[in-house]
Amino acid sequence: MAAESDSIAGGRGDGDIWERVQQCVRCALEEARLTAAQLSAVGITNQRESTLVWDRHTGQPYHNVIVWNDTRTDALCEQLMQDGGKDRFRDLVWLLDNVPGLRAAAHSGDALFGTMDTWLLWKLTGGTQFATDVTNASRTLLMNVRTLQWDEGQLRALGVPRCMLPEIRSSSEIRSSSEVYGQATGVLEGVPIAGILGDQQAALFGQTCFDPGSAKCTYGTGAFILMNTGDTHGLLSTVGYKLGSAPFVTHGLLSTVGYKLGSAPCVYALEGSIAYAGSAVQWCRDNLGLFQSTADVEALARSVPDNGGVYFVPAFAGLFAPYWRKDARGTVCGLTAYNTKAHIARAVLEAAASARAVLEAAAFQVTEVLSAMNTDSGVDLRMLKVDGGMTANALLMQFQADILGTPVFRPEISETTALGAAFAAGLAVGVWHDQEELRSTWKRQQRFAPELPSRAREALLHSWAKAVDKSLDWIDDVPTTVSAALSDAADAAALHASSSPRAALRKSWASSTGSLSALASSASTGGGDGGSSGGGKSKHAPRRHHRHKRHHSQQQPDGSGGGGGGGGGGSVGGGMVGQGRLVAVAAAALCVGAAVGVALARRQQRW
Ligand SMILES: Nc1ncnc2c1ncn2[C@@H]1O[C@H](COP(=O)(O)OP(=O)(O)O)[C@@H](O)[C@H]1O
Numbered sequence: 001m002a003a004e005s006d007s008i009a010g011g012r013g014d015g016d017i018w019e020r021v022q023q024c025v026r027c028a029l030e031e032a033r034l035t036a037a038q039l040s041a042v043g044i045t046n047q048r049e050s051t052l053v054w055d056r057h058t059g060q061p062y063h064n065v066i067v068w069n070d071t072r073t074d075a076l077c078e079q080l081m082q083d084g085g086k087d088r089f090r091d092l093v094w095l096l097d098n099v100p101g102l103r104a105a106a107h108s109g110d111a112l113f114g115t116m117d118t119w120l121l122w123k124l125t126g127g128t129q130f131a132t133d134v135t136n137a138s139r140t141l142l143m144n145v146r147t148l149q150w151d152e153g154q155l156r157a158l159g160v161p162r163c164m165l166p167e168i169r170s171s172s173e174i175r176s177s178s179e180v181y182g183q184a185t186g187v188l189e190g191v192p193i194a195g196i197l198g199d200q201q202a203a204l205f206g207q208t209c210f211d212p213g214s215a216k217c218t219y220g221t222g223a224f225i226l227m228n229t230g231d232t233h234g235l236l237s238t239v240g241y242k243l244g245s246a247p248f249v250t251h252g253l254l255s256t257v258g259y260k261l262g263s264a265p266c267v268y269a270l271e272g273s274i275a276y277a278g279s280a281v282q283w284c285r286d287n288l289g290l291f292q293s294t295a296d297v298e299a300l301a302r303s304v305p306d307n308g309g310v311y312f313v314p315a316f317a318g319l320f321a322p323y324w325r326k327d328a329r330g331t332v333c334g335l336t337a338y339n340t341k342a343h344i345a346r347a348v349l350e351a352a353a354s355a356r357a358v359l360e361a362a363a364f365q366v367t368e369v370l371s372a373m374n375t376d377s378g379v380d381l382r383m384l385k386v387d388g389g390m391t392a393n394a395l396l397m398q399f400q401a402d403i404l405g406t407p408v409f410r411p412e413i414s415e416t417t418a419l420g421a422a423f424a425a426g427l428a429v430g431v432w433h434d435q436e437e438l439r440s441t442w443k444r445q446q447r448f449a450p451e452l453p454s455r456a457r458e459a460l461l462h463s464w465a466k467a468v469d470k471s472l473d474w475i476d477d478v479p480t481t482v483s484a485a486l487s488d489a490a491d492a493a494a495l496h497a498s499s500s501p502r503a504a505l506r507k508s509w510a511s512s513t514g515s516l517s518a519l520a521s522s523a524s525t526g527g528g529d530g531g532s533s534g535g536g537k538s539k540h541a542p543r544r545h546h547r548h549k550r551h552h553s554q555q556q557p558d559g560s561g562g563g564g565g566g567g568g569g570g571s572v573g574g575g576m577v578g579q580g581r582l583v584a585v586a587a588a589a590l591c592v593g594a595a596v597g598v599a600l601a602r603r604q605q606r607w
């Protein structure tokens, strides 16, 4: 089924993923000058929520992968919410509803469901092992986070047959060869697969955030902050609401599974997710052509002393934590009346100020999530451990510390996600003896201390909050482009009944200027040219009730879209020296949508 066109956001052929994972494993082995036979164990870590359904007999997927930030299932979510649920797992239900014959195949036991870890485990073991770990299972919202088993009530409510779901196991099958996930075949022939962790939980583990209150932020495509909350699912006192077996929702954060080592109690975590972080930098590079490579953003941003009053809210597919607003859209604020079109053209070409704003946006978002976390957990964060591709950017890291008012620690190994998977697998087979030993391997590469006076910090946060406010309330039932207004046949009658496409566009414009009622009335008399672009103290757009039926401005013609282009090029690397005679190398094979952390054991060699 990989023949269907693959868009970055809309899905990927499974064949691509499997092929690329094998390629990356080969590359990792080659670079490390090792053979599979020299490996002690392999751990799998993966982009979470991304979903695949395949035929158990042929191994053929029924559909492309639906990745975590795909918005094609928005309408389904709306429907589920109206039916009384919220945050229910949507991707599998969408597939069951939309792929011809899939529901019957699911009920007959022919169709298997998995997140990418399950798919890779199944492929690596020649189709003999069908399992997932608690962290990945928890992201489907089909698992009961207390019993750590599939929730029968939830399955019934969503019409998901139990027989298509994998067995749920721990994240690290500790010290028993009979308990590892399975033995690999093919490219990793004979190697025990001994650990599985969703990528963000793997980073938490790789950062050795083992104590309650310790937290990390991974800056990749999105940015994900996880704080260890201990072995009791204990945020009940601050719970905002809870529905079914879905995680508890507090201040826009999710209580989720952190990791589970063998038969030890499960460790939980509080999570704040930000949809666009590194992907906003990619957007500047690819869609605006502001610079050649993502690393160039730092020099461009450093070429101006500050953001010049420009704020950029990358709400391309709405805002995730702590807002969870699907109606928000990307916004650039703070352009002044002094700017001419020449300034705008120059700004688009050089974009120094906005490049800085893009970086700062990531830091602002993380700061907000951490502030919500402090409130919910009752623990004040004293330091933040960071990892992921964006942490190469020292300007961003310094700004993060400044705006947070808390030191930021960058480790020697920034591919902490792969490292965490290697740790989980290595623990299982005895490469490391315990978590204390893992903790002792964590090395700081740089500490970024906050330098910004609190007065300045507060001023910036104030302006950021205003910018966020301006990004809200953008998407409603009215199309925002001429083509959407004209081509939406289903809406034509309604539009003609109430107004014209011209009026619809004016309405969107009015919303953007915060003067909806004035413009709506001028539209009805045929007047109004969009109003003044200049001064005056603009008030915030009036809040309206939204039904969010369609997201015209975001979706692609195929209904996909909104994704941030998760994943990215492969990267292989990361080295560390273990205690004693064994040296462990975490080799990350990052593919579109999937990553394999390989724990390699080798004697007396430094990497
Ligand atoms: N020097 C840099 N400055 C800012 N962003 C960067 C830099 N280098 C990489 N990035 C961003 O980091 C992201 C890749 O990080 P990575 O951890 O590999 O993400 P993922 O695991 O989601 O694929 C990309 O979105 C890229 O734009």
Ligand SMILES: O=P(O)(O)OC[C@H](O)CO
Binding pocket: 046, 047, 048, 049, 068, 199, 200, 220, 221, 222, 223, 566, 567
């Ligand atoms: O695409 P990433 O690497 O930012 O991570 C995706 C997360 O796993 C989504 O839950």
